[in-house]
Amino acid sequence: MFTGIFKDTSVRILITFMIVLCILSSLVLPDWMQNNFMYGLSRGLAILGLMLLWRTNLVSFGHALYYGFGAYAVALCQKYFGITDILLRFAIAVIAAGLLGFCLGFILRKYREIFFAMLSLAFSMVLYGLLAKAEFLGSTDGMSISPSTLLGMELTRQYLFYLITFFVICAAISIQAYLRSTLGHLTTAIQDNEIRVEYLGYSVQKAIHIKYVMSACLAGGAGGLMAASLGQVDPDSMVNWNVSGELVFITIMSGWGNILAPFIGAIIFEFIRTYAFEWAPQAWAAIVGGTLLAIIFFFPGGIWSVIEKVFNYGKKKDVK
Amino acid sequence: MHPFLLPFWSIKMQFWATVLLDGLTYASYLFIVSLGLTIIFGVMKILNVAHGSFYAWGAYTSAFAIGFITDNDLSEALFLPAILISAILVGVVLGYVIERFILRKMYNQDIHLIVLATFGVFLIFEDLIIITFGVDPYLPYQPAMMLGWVDIVGLNRGVYQLSLILLASIVAFVCWYGLTKTKWGKLLQSVIYDREISVAMGIDVTKVYVVTFIGGAILGALGGAYVAPTTSVSPGFAIDLVVLSFAVVVIGGMGSIPGALIGSLIVGILRAFAVHQAPILELFVVFAVMAIVLIIRPEGLFAPPKPRKI
Amino acid sequence: MSNDTVLKASDLNKSFSGIVAAKDINVSITQGEIVGIIGANGAGKTVFVNMITGYLKPTSGKIEFLGEDITGIEPRNATHIGLCRSFQISQVFMTMSVKQNLMIAMSLSKKSGKALLDPIADEEISKECDKILELYKIIDQSDNIVSTLSQGIRKLLDIAMAVVGNPKVILLDEPTSGVSVEEKFGIMDIVIAALKQTETSVLFVEHDMEIVERYVDRVIAFYQGEIICDAPPKEALSDKKVIEYVLGH
Numbered sequence: 001m002f003t004g005i006f007k008d009t010s011v012r013i014l015i016t017f018m019i020v021l022c023i024l025s026s027l028v029l030p031d032w033m034q035n036n037f038m039y040g041l042s043r044g045l046a047i048l049g050l051m052l053l054w055r056t057n058l059v060s061f062g063h064a065l066y067y068g069f070g071a072y073a074v075a076l077c078q079k080y081f082g083i084t085d086i087l088l089r090f091a092i093a094v095i096a097a098g099l100l101g102f103c104l105g106f107i108l109r110k111y112r113e114i115f116f117a118m119l120s121l122a123f124s125m126v127l128y129g130l131l132a133k134a135e136f137l138g139s140t141d142g143m144s145i146s147p148s149t150l151l152g153m154e155l156t157r158q159y160l161f162y163l164i165t166f167f168v169i170c171a172a173i174s175i176q177a178y179l180r181s182t183l184g185h186l187t188t189a190i191q192d193n194e195i196r197v198e199y200l201g202y203s204v205q206k207a208i209h210i211k212y213v214m215s216a217c218l219a220g221g222a223g224g225l226m227a228a229s230l231g232q233v234d235p236d237s238m239v240n241w242n243v244s245g246e247l248v249f250i251t252i253m254s255g256w257g258n259i260l261a262p263f264i265g266a267i268i269f270e271f272i273r274t275y276a277f278e279w280a281p282q283a284w285a286a287i288v289g290g291t292l293l294a295i296i297f298f299f300p301g302g303i304w305s306v307i308e309k310v311f312n313y314g315k316k317k318d319v320k
Numbered sequence: 321m322h323p324f325l326l327p328f329w330s331i332k333m334q335f336w337a338t339v340l341l342d343g344l345t346y347a348s349y350l351f352i353v354s355l356g357l358t359i360i361f362g363v364m365k366i367l368n369v370a371h372g373s374f375y376a377w378g379a380y381t382s383a384f385a386i387g388f389i390t391d392n393d394l395s396e397a398l399f400l401p402a403i404l405i406s407a408i409l410v411g412v413v414l415g416y417v418i419e420r421f422i423l424r425k426m427y428n429q430d431i432h433l434i435v436l437a438t439f440g441v442f443l444i445f446e447d448l449i450i451i452t453f454g455v456d457p458y459l460p461y462q463p464a465m466m467l468g469w470v471d472i473v474g475l476n477r478g479v480y481q482l483s484l485i486l487l488a489s490i491v492a493f494v495c496w497y498g499l500t501k502t503k504w505g506k507l508l509q510s511v512i513y514d515r516e517i518s519v520a521m522g523i524d525v526t527k528v529y530v531v532t533f534i535g536g537a538i539l540g541a542l543g544g545a546y547v548a549p550t551t552s553v554s555p556g557f558a559i560d561l562v563v564l565s566f567a568v569v570v571i572g573g574m575g576s577i578p579g580a581l582i583g584s585l586i587v588g589i590l591r592a593f594a595v596h597q598a599p600i601l602e603l604f605v606v607f608a609v610m611a612i613v614l615i616i617r618p619e620g621l622f623a624p625p626k627p628r629k630i
Numbered sequence: 631m632s633n634d635t636v637l638k639a640s641d642l643n644k645s646f647s648g649i650v651a652a653k654d655i656n657v658s659i660t661q662g663e664i665v666g667i668i669g670a671n672g673a674g675k676t677v678f679v680n681m682i683t684g685y686l687k688p689t690s691g692k693i694e695f696l697g698e699d700i701t702g703i704e705p706r707n708a709t710h711i712g713l714c715r716s717f718q719i720s721q722v723f724m725t726m727s728v729k730q731n732l733m734i735a736m737s738l739s740k741k742s743g744k745a746l747l748d749p750i751a752d753e754e755i756s757k758e759c760d761k762i763l764e765l766y767k768i769i770d771q772s773d774n775i776v777s778t779l780s781q782g783i784r785k786l787l788d789i790a791m792a793v794v795g796n797p798k799v800i801l802l803d804e805p806t807s808g809v810s811v812e813e814k815f816g817i818m819d820i821v822i823a824a825l826k827q828t829e830t831s832v833l834f835v836e837h838d839m840e841i842v843e844r845y846v847d848r849v850i851a852f853y854q855g856e857i858i859c860d861a862p863p864k865e866a867l868s869d870k871k872v873i874e875y876v877l878g879h
Contacts, residue, residue, distance in 0.1 A: 001747040059432040107615055114367070114431055115618045118570055122611040125563055129603025182737040183746045189723050189734055196721040200738045200791065201709040241563045245369075245439050252436065282450050289443030293422065296429075296437050 005177050010259055014172050018165040025161055036274055038161055038229050040267030041168050043250070046222035047262035048175055049215030050251040056211060057191045061117045062124030063219050063247050066097040068239030069127065070220030071227035073097070075143040086148035086155055086163055090224050097220020098213055105212040109205045124244055131235040142234025145227050164225055171218060172259045178214070179259070183207065219247075249292050255302025265303050337473045339592045345481050347588025348488035349543045353561065354568040354580045355495065356539030362512040362575025363532040365431070369438040370418055371540045371565065372558035373445035377414055378541030379548040379557060380449055381406035383458035386549065390462050399463040407545040411538025414445070419533040424526075442562070450555055457554035464549040481550055491539070492581060499577065508532065512575055567610040573620025582621060634661045636831050637682070637713070637799050642691035644677055644855075651677045653855045655691070659799065662829045664822065666842040666863070668876055669852030675835045676718075678852070679801050682833075683715045684708045696798065709739075714797040718804040718835075720788035722776050728787055729772040732759040732794065739795035758794075765824045766790045782813035789821055793830070800825065802834035806841060814838070818845060839867065839877065851876050 005011055025034050046067050053060055070093035077083040077092050104123055111119055132140050148155045178184045186207045189197050194204050227233050237243065254265025276287050299306060357371045385402040418441055426434050467479035499505035511518045511528050519525050564587065572583025587606050594602040613620060635658050642655035652674045659665060669675045680686040682693060684705040693701045695713055723731050736755050763769040766786045771779060776787065785805060792800055805821065806814045822845050825832050836842050842849060842863065849866035851859040853875040859866050866872055
C-alpha cells in the first residue's frame, strides 16, 4: 500500500513544510502563532476526513459527532482511568471515533444527498443532547483536561507541537496512499457511476462504509488533539450543529483537490479568526458567513483551486 | 379543581395533563416556525438554515417594539398589532433581501451548497442582531403580564402562553383554507407537486418562489415575535430552534404541511414529557426520533405524494 | 466451439404484482456460442437479461452457470464468477479518460482485499489494458475524457470494461442502440471478433435484424414474456410466429 509513497510530490511538500514549521516554531514563532498552527493542523485532520466524503458527493452535516466524541473520549479516559499520555490519547480518540463510525456507517451507507446530510446531523445532535444535559459530564460547562505526558515524562507545549505535526504527517500519508490506490479511485468512480462500480464487482455501500470510517477516525483524532491542546471540552464548542457547519465551511473554503488543501485551509481559518477577533470581535460570525457566501459564489473550488491556478500545480492522480 | 373531577383525578393524570398542556405550547410555536420551513422546502426544495434568522429578528423587533410602547406609556392595546407588524416587517424585508440577492442566484446549484449558503446568511444576520440590538438580553414581559395567569386542570399557567396554542390553531386554519380553497393555494400545491409541469402549464414559478419565501419568512418571524414576551431574547436565541425545526420538518415529512403539524406535536409533547420526567433526555429524545424516522421512513411520516416520473 | 453448457435457465418466471413479464423461460447456451435475442419492446428480453445478471430476482425457476446454481445472485458476484453484461445506455465513468476507466475495471477484476489498497498505477495492469484497448480499437482514445467521445466509442468502452475479467458469458444489451448507422457494423465487427478470440459465449439483445443475421449462430425470439422460437437464424427469421410477432409483417 505504501510503496513509493515518499516519491509523491504532495507528500514531499507536506513533510518539508512540517519540518520547516517545526524549526520555525522552536526558534522564532510567537506563542499565539504556534497555537494557531496547532489548532489548524489538528482541525485539518477533520477537514481531510470531510474532504474524502465530499469527493464521493457526500456531505456530513454532523461530523462534529466524531470530533466531539474523540475529544470526550480523551476527557473521560483521563477522568476514569487517569490516562494522560499523548500517544494513548490520540489512539483512543481515533479508535473510539472509528468504532462509532463503523457502527453508524452500516446505516448511513445506504443514504445519499440530503438524507445522508440530515441523518448525520440527527446523530450528532443526539450526542449533543446527551452531553449538554448530562450532569456527570459537566453538561454545558464541559470537562477540563490536564496537560498531556509522553511515555511518563512531562510534555511541553513545544513537543506537543512536534507530535501534532508528526500525527498529521502519518495521517496525510495514509490518506494519500489510499487515494492513489484502486479503492481510492473508486471514490470518484462512485460519484460518477454507481451502477458501473457494482457491475465491475465491488459493493458501493462497502466502499462508502470504509471511507466513512476513515473520515470518522480523522475527525476523532482531530478532536482528541484539540482537547489536548485546549485543555477543555464542552458540547457547544465541539458537538453542536454549528460546529459541524463550521467544519463543512472550512472544507469548502479549502477546496478538495489535494491532501494539502485541508491543512492550508484550516490554518488560514485560524489566522483569520485571530485577526477577526482583534479587529472586529463582534463580527466574527458575519465574517465566516460572508466568506462562505463569497466562496460559494466566486471560488467554488476553494483556496486549493486558486493555488492550482497560480502555481500550475495540477495534482490530478494519473493512472498511466 | 372542579369538585366533579376530583374522584377521577390522580397524580398520574396530573402529570399527563401537564405534559399535554406544556407539550401543546411548545408544539404551537414550533408549528408556526416549522410551517414556514416546510413550505419553503416543499416549493423551492431548499432547506433554509436562515429560517432561524427570521425567528430571531422577529423576536428582537417585537421585543424592541414592546419596549418602545412600554417606555412611552402607550396603550397596551398596541401590543398585539406591534407583534404582528414586527413579524410581517421582518418577513417581508429579510425574506425579500435573502431571496433576491442570494437564493435567486443559486437555484440550479448543488443542494448542499444552497444549504451552506443559507447557513452563511444565518451567521451574518446573527451578527447583524448584535450590531443592531446590542448584546444585552431583552425581556419584553409586558404583554404576558397584561394577560395574567389562570388555573387549568390544577396547573398555573400564563394566559399568554396558552394564547400561543390559539395562534397556532388560527395559523393552521388559515393555512388549510388558503391552500385548499383559494386559487393561490392551489397554485402552490401544484408547484410543490411538480415544478416542471407547473412551468409547462404557464405558472410563473419565480413569482411563486418569492411569495412563498416571504410567506415562510413571515411565519418564522411570527413564531419569534409572539414567543418573545415569554422569554428573554438574547444573541444565540435561535440556534437551538433552527435544529429543532429541522427535526420537526424531517419527522413530519419535508414539504408536507400536515406533516409540520404532526411533527410539531410529536416533538412538542416528547420534549414536555422529557422535561417533566427525565430532563437529561430532553434533546436526546427529539433527535433520536428524527434519526429513527430518517432510517425507517426517510421521506417523513407524511411525505407529500411524489409524481411518478416514468 | 465445444458443447459444454455454460449457462442454463430453467422454467424462469417473473411477475410484477400480477403482470407476467416472463413465463416458462428455458434457455441453454454452450461455450463460444453467439446467440441473438429478439422481440418487440416489452416482450421480455431485458427482463430476461436482468434476471440472468442478477439485477432482478426471478419469481420462480433456476439459473445455472457452469453447473452451479446462481439464481438470485448479486450483480457484483455474477461479475466475479465470469458472467458479465454491457448496457443499453453505456455505463462508463464520464469524467475520466478511456484508459482510466479500463484501469479501474481491470484492477477490480484482478485484485481483492488488501491488494485494492495498492497503487492503481501498475505496469502489468496497464499493459493488459492496452491489449484490450487495441483489441477494441480504441487505443488511440486512451487519454481522452469519455464525456467528449461519441456514443460508438462509449459503447466499445462499455463492452471492453465488461470483458476485463475474461468472462465465460457476456450479455450485450442492445449493443448498437444509440450508435449512428455508419458506426453500427464497424462496432459489431470489432466486438464479435474480439469475443470470438476468447471463446466467450455471447448473448445479445438486438432490434436490427441485419446485425442479428450477420453475427449469430442462433436466434431466440420473445413475445409477451415467452420464447416463441429458438433456432439458427435462417430458420428463425422465416418462422411464421416470428414474422408475425417480432418482425411485424
